Amino acid sequence: xxxxFITEDYKKSVGEVLAGALLGKETANFEFPMFTKDGxxxxxxxxxxxxxxxxxxxxxxxxxxxxxxxxxxxxxxxxRVADDLSRLIESANAPIFGxxxxxxxxxxNRKAADMLGYTKDETIGKHLVNNFIQPENx
Numbered sequence: 015x016x017x018x019f020i021t022e023d024y025k026k027s028v029g030e031v032l033a034g035a036l037l038g039k040e041t042a043n044f045e046f047p048m049f050t051k052d053g054x055x056x057x058x059x060x061x062x063x064x065x066x067x068x069x070x071x072x073x074x075x076x077x078x079x080x081x082x083x084x085x086x087x088x089x090x091x092x093x094r095v096a097d098d099l100s101r102l103i104e105s106a107n108a109p110i111f112g113x114x115x116x117x118x119x120x121x122x123n124r125k126a127a128d129m130l131g132y133t134k135d136e137t138i139g140k141h142l143v144n145n146f147i148q149p150e151n152x
Contacts, residue, residue, distance in 0.1 A: 019049075020046065020048065024047065032075050034062070036074075037064075038064050042061045043060075043061065045057060045058065045059055046060065059079065059082045060078070064076075103121065104124055105123075108125055109125045109126035109129050110125065111123070111126050111142065117141050117142055118142070119137045119138055119139065119142050121138075122137040
């Protein structure tokens with residue numbers, strides 16, 4: 015299997031996982047790529063377990079693979095969108111800040127720092143109203 019279906023970059027590591035399973039060492043959540051007959055790349059999450067006979071002798075390996083290609087693509091897209099939003103917030107020409115449910119500052123962009131004089135490091139984790147709003151405006 016390893017020689018025929020696994021890419022050169024992963025032959026050694028997949029071979030080690032399967033060889034380990036033959037020695038009783040189970041592996042969970044091992045990720046590697048495989049390619050379809052049509053050449054499409056698939057990301058595989060593999061769990062390899064020792065297969066044993068009725069007398070507990072090793073008879074082989076049971077490998078359970080899950081195609082996680084779509085999950086990886088969605089995760090990468092979410093990461094890209096998050097990066098885009100982060101850059102947008104940081105470069106906005108308006109002060110932007112974020113607070114959590116307890117009123118603690120979780121975001122403070124460059125324009126907020128420029129206008130108010132507090133750096134992001136000085137504000138993150140501090141209570142917005144108690145620390146940065148004048149008492150008469152609370």
